[in-house]
Amino acid sequence: MAELRRISFPNGSHSVEARNGEEEGYNYHHQPKSYQVNSYKKSSYELEVMKKNGEKKHANDNGAPAVVIRNASKHFTKGVPVLDNFNMTVQRGAIYSLLGSSGCGKTTTLACIVGVRKLNEGNIWVFGAKPGVKGKHVGFMPQETSLYGDFSIAETLSYFGTLCGMDRDSAAKGTAFLTELLRLPPSSRRVGTLSGGQRRRVSFAVALIHDPELLILDEPTVGVDPLLRESIWNHLVRLSKERGTTVLITTHYIDEAKDSNAVGVMRDGRLLVEQDPALLLHRFNTTSLETVVLHLCRKEAAIVGENSNSKTTSTGLKRLLSDAESPPDDSKFTPPVDDEDTNVHITDSVARIKSLVYKNIVVLFRNLLLFIFTLIIPSFIIWVMCIAFKDDPKNLDFGIVNLEVTNASLCLNRDNVPGECDVENLSCKYLENIPADVIDMIHYKSEDEAIAAVHAGSVWGYILFPEGYSSYFYERAATGANVDEEVLNKSEIVVKMDQTSKNIVNRIKKSFHDGFEDYAKNILRDCGFDERQAEFTLNYHEPVFGTDDTKFIDFVAPSITVIWLYFFPIIAASIRYINEKKQGTFERSLVAGTKTWEVLFAYGMAEGFVLVLQSLLAYFVLTVLIGIEVLGSIPLVLFMFLLCGFGGVSMGFFIGSLCNEEIEAALLAMALFFPNVFVSGVLWPLEGMPIVLQYIAYFLPCTLTGEAMRSIFARGWTLSHPNVWPGFAALFGWISFYFVLTVLIQKFKTK
Numbered sequence: 001m002a003e004l005r006r007i008s009f010p011n012g013s014h015s016v017e018a019r020n021g022e023e024e025g026y027n028y029h030h031q032p033k034s035y036q037v038n039s040y041k042k043s044s045y046e047l048e049v050m051k052k053n054g055e056k057k058h059a060n061d062n063g064a065p066a067v068v069i070r071n072a073s074k075h076f077t078k079g080v081p082v083l084d085n086f087n088m089t090v091q092r093g094a095i096y097s098l099l100g101s102s103g104c105g106k107t108t109t110l111a112c113i114v115g116v117r118k119l120n121e122g123n124i125w126v127f128g129a130k131p132g133v134k135g136k137h138v139g140f141m142p143q144e145t146s147l148y149g150d151f152s153i154a155e156t157l158s159y160f161g162t163l164c165g166m167d168r169d170s171a172a173k174g175t176a177f178l179t180e181l182l183r184l185p186p187s188s189r190r191v192g193t194l195s196g197g198q199r200r201r202v203s204f205a206v207a208l209i210h211d212p213e214l215l216i217l218d219e220p221t222v223g224v225d226p227l228l229r230e231s232i233w234n235h236l237v238r239l240s241k242e243r244g245t246t247v248l249i250t251t252h253y254i255d256e257a258k259d260s261n262a263v264g265v266m267r268d269g270r271l272l273v274e275q276d277p278a279l280l281l282h283r284f285n286t287t288s289l290e291t292v293v294l295h296l297c298r299k300e301a302a303i304v305g306e307n308s309n310s311k312t313t314s315t316g317l318k319r320l321l322s323d324a325e326s327p328p329d330d331s332k333f334t335p336p337v338d339d340e341d342t343n344v345h346i347t348d349s350v351a352r353i354k355s356l357v358y359k360n361i362v363v364l365f366r367n368l369l370l371f372i373f374t375l376i377i378p379s380f381i382i383w384v385m386c387i388a389f390k391d392d393p394k395n396l397d398f399g400i401v402n403l404e405v406t407n408a409s410l411c412l413n414r415d416n417v418p419g420e421c422d423v424e425n426l427s428c429k430y431l432e433n434i435p436a437d438v439i440d441m442i443h444y445k446s447e448d449e450a451i452a453a454v455h456a457g458s459v460w461g462y463i464l465f466p467e468g469y470s471s472y473f474y475e476r477a478a479t480g481a482n483v484d485e486e487v488l489n490k491s492e493i494v495v496k497m498d499q500t501s502k503n504i505v506n507r508i509k510k511s512f513h514d515g516f517e518d519y520a521k522n523i524l525r526d527c528g529f530d531e532r533q534a535e536f537t538l539n540y541h542e543p544v545f546g547t548d549d550t551k552f553i554d555f556v557a558p559s560i561t562v563i564w565l566y567f568f569p570i571i572a573a574s575i576r577y578i579n580e581k582k583q584g585t586f587e588r589s590l591v592a593g594t595k596t597w598e599v600l601f602a603y604g605m606a607e608g609f610v611l612v613l614q615s616l617l618a619y620f621v622l623t624v625l626i627g628i629e630v631l632g633s634i635p636l637v638l639f640m641f642l643l644c645g646f647g648g649v650s651m652g653f654f655i656g657s658l659c660n661e662e663i664e665a666a667l668l669a670m671a672l673f674f675p676n677v678f679v680s681g682v683l684w685p686l687e688g689m690p691i692v693l694q695y696i697a698y699f700l701p702c703t704l705t706g707e708a709m710r711s712i713f714a715r716g717w718t719l720s721h722p723n724v725w726p727g728f729a730a731l732f733g734w735i736s737f738y739f740v741l742t743v744l745i746q747k748f749k750t751k
């Protein structure tokens, strides 16, 4: 048996036991013979990067290993551990391959290292700091490709590069270099049009573009041909050897891990072994790592079978591995936390927000049809609704039973002499004063016929003039207080109606009412009396706000606009947010050091452009196409429209952070939105609702806003008015609330 000796890592910070003798030539640092590292001619990009690399390594060189995991436990479902007292150490500059069967927890381990998942117990340090802190020093290639299908390859690399602090020039040079290295398609090709393997290579290039100090690669060689796989490994070895880049990689091609400096073998959330692959091969006396892994897993399974207790299992495993290196047990190890990078760098944030805004704008304009729809649809719906609500009901069929003038044509052929006191056939005079555009009169010979027509649904009701109506009416007017019962009865016009539709009934009543007042005034005036005797003693003078003929549309149009400008961005923002989560680009951005609030803020900024256009279009529809008058400040109206849009965006984020599927988001948006519409006084005044509902309504985002909008439109009130500023305050409050809630939910979800 050969003797063990210590060999060092490239940075000299760690050493492992190795044997001398027959395994001379294997060490933690061995390179396969096929790698012609020294004969490789470096590109200008690489030279530039190497120069920078010196400074960067210095910046991060606090002596801590690249990755340290201690006593880590993680579960998604209580009682089903995915990581179970897991320990791992990845030394700086090493290539570390994490091996294990499907579902043993490799991806979860990587996700915890990059900070998109949190451990339930235990600690992780990345370069001595908490996961996520060293975001831009880490290059992450997730298992899914996690790219924007609408981006070209060049845009993709530029976006992720700038997110990690590169300038566009360096990103372009890096793109050219990686295109050649990874044999990528022309960089102008859209990612969405690439094959699966090509996309994986682009995803790999994204992890490499900013020349990170730590590369975390989740199965980078899946679906890649053997030649390219070799070139990928060549590059990783070169990075590790020449630039001290640490590589942590998972792979199902176990034997390709022979080219790494260390392998960690996982099973059921535990690390069975962490060792130089050459030593493992030697100790298990085989040339195949696959055989080693199989052997270890079988042994461990046997031990687990004997003892269900995990502590006993671990002791048994140590016995099993007595001729190999057991997992580290230095649980007291506490690497220093690097304070420098835990500080908030405002310039980094600004740079990241710029990249994110740029990305959002590109995504927006790439889907031009979607962009146009998003822009036009809210205004189109507002226009359709306003057209539908614009006019009060008209052309309403109504029966006339005129027992005074049995032949209807007599009424039509009457000689009307203006100013003459003619008190015959007054029924005809009254009918002339009923607005013809509202009431379509249908004459019936008898009351029975008219009733039958109402029952048949042909008319909304009928009006009946008794026989001799004119003379009785005149007598009633002339007699005054001593009028007898018969005169009172026979001078009465009888109206019977189908009163099932409140709006139609009100419209008919008002028409008859106004018509009667005009008719009575005309007679009095023509017969030399004061026409004001026909007026009610309760007199409605000129309105303070609105007109005598204020229509439903005047009430409803401003609040409908608020509602739709609020609703549409909910759908758009939530679906975009879910898309980003589903395609993994959101997590990928987070790994690069981006904060959730930066993603939201940047989305809001890009979306702001659409919202401004939407607000202007909605204003045009309301005022020009529909003809609604704005008495108040136009800028205030536009500002409120814009805020409504942002309100919708923030609610969309909230919904997007809760849901995982677009359909869930659409359903939740509707479930939250429609009660909002009906309760917030948009269609029906709050005053008509139960008091409890009124209080609830005041907490909804569109209630005070709709009221404020109406006040600006129809009353001309300004921001200082107590009916206006609460609308703005409510919107600001809701936007902030949803924004904070989304950030908190996102934080909670990483757990």
Ligand SMILES: Nc1ncnc2c1ncn2[C@@H]1O[C@H](COP(=O)(O)OP(=O)(O)OP(=O)(O)O)[C@@H](O)[C@H]1O
Residues within 6 Å of the ligand: 076, 077, 082, 100, 101, 102, 103, 104, 105, 106, 107, 108, 109, 143
């Ligand atoms: N979000 C999640 N919710 C619930 N369970 C999860 C979640 N993510 C992973 N798991 C479970 O955790 C276990 C480990 O999954 P993980 O993806 O880490 O395995 P893996 O070793 O990377 O597998 P593979 O090699 O197939 O990618 C699996 O049983 C998986 O079903």
